[in-house]
């Protein structure tokens with residue numbers, strides 16, 4: 001049987017990236033008087049607008065540079081002309097059970113979530129295949145399998161709670177710290193088993209990354225997927241904020257933010273000059289680099305800002321004629337034997353994700369995520385430049 005994708009779309013998420021048109025209530029180039037200006041219409045900016053709009057109404061002004069809101073939540077449809085065509089996330093896709101703010105927001109916005117059972121990973125590393133990370137530990141000489149059966153978590157526990165953490169600041173970067181605490185093979189194992197392999201390759205501040213791990217590693221456990229895609233969150237918040245009077249301007253990038261003599265702020269966008277008592281900047285560093293003014297300059301001068309390292313992520317969304325992957329199962333599993341994620345360490349394609357939630361599964365759509373190691377991200381960038389000819393519609 002020849003299996004070929006019906007179509008695939010590649011998206012480079014430069015730590016950024018959907019759909020709400022603004023009701024333009026002010027003439028282009030008009031002055032705006034706002035209590036709060038919000039720069040950026042990703043979930044961060046939109047949540048701020050959604051919460052402020054009931055009390056401040058049209059004194060909430062949000063500027064988004066793209067034609068659509070959503071930022072790094074970007075759902076892709078096989079048929080852009082059909083608003084009811086299934087959409088699947090090129091960026092964020094799921095809500096974990098520990099993300100209570102998002103889960104409560106889903107209830108508030110009437111977003112339905114699907115929670116498929118946790119199934120199998122099929123992992124390829126160092127020439128071996130296994131249905132669990134633990135099944136590969138023996139390919140890393142010198143690494144002792146954890147008696148509890150979860151060597152990966154045991155190694156992370158060592159990094160987070162071991163005595164060497166007290167000396168973390170003395171290491172040049174996270175890689176050096178991991179090699180010292182977990183050994184070279186421990187480092188390679190953690191790198192290979194990670195979804196975020198760049199974290200082990202780019203020079204990250206040790207203390208900062210350990211703080212992040214403290215927040216992230218224990219986030220539990222079962223993922224849920226919004227029917228209609230993750231963009232239901234930004235779309236719902238944009239609609240709710242607009243309904244309460246907030247002004248959302250799309251295709252209107254902010255060019256500068258300066259303090260003014262009144263103790264407030266002057267914000268210049270491509271179509272507006274806004275004056276505000278407060279300003280909320282909800283853009284990633286890649287966006288900050290294009291904004292001028294003393295406010296942004298002051299933020300950029302802070303060490304904590306300078307320490308941020310951007311990592312590019314490439315995802316490819318593919319629709320298939322048949323769900324050929326449905327036959328990939330763990331023969332030893334007594335239940336939920338299907339594979340939902342195939343990983344590899346052999347090349348730049350990090351993993352292919354097979355949606356099992358009914359909404360996306362019915363669309364025969366998969367998502368592949370490139371390894372985010374710097375050299376692999378660059379290959380993704382090359383692919384993206386060919387997007388219109390090669391990748392947009394194969």
Ligand SMILES: Cc1cc2nc3c(=O)[nH]c(=O)nc-3n(C[C@H](O)[C@H](O)[C@H](O)COP(=O)(O)OP(=O)(O)OC[C@H]3O[C@@H](n4cnc5c(N)ncnc54)[C@H](O)[C@@H]3O)c2cc1C
Nearest residue numbers: 040042043044064065071072091092093094253254283287
């Ligand atoms: C591949 C991938 C998978 C992910 N998976 C998950 C997941 O499953 N679950 C999860 O919870 N999170 C996930 N995340 C993380 C999540 O997507 C982000 O944390 C979240 O979307 C960030 O929102 P934000 O509002 O902070 O920033 P962004 O989404 O980046 O929004 C910033 C906005 O600012 C706009 N902007 C930039 N410059 C300007 C300017 N000068 N003027 C006006 N607007 C400007 C941008 O266009 C953008 O819309 C994932 C991220 C990626 C990349």
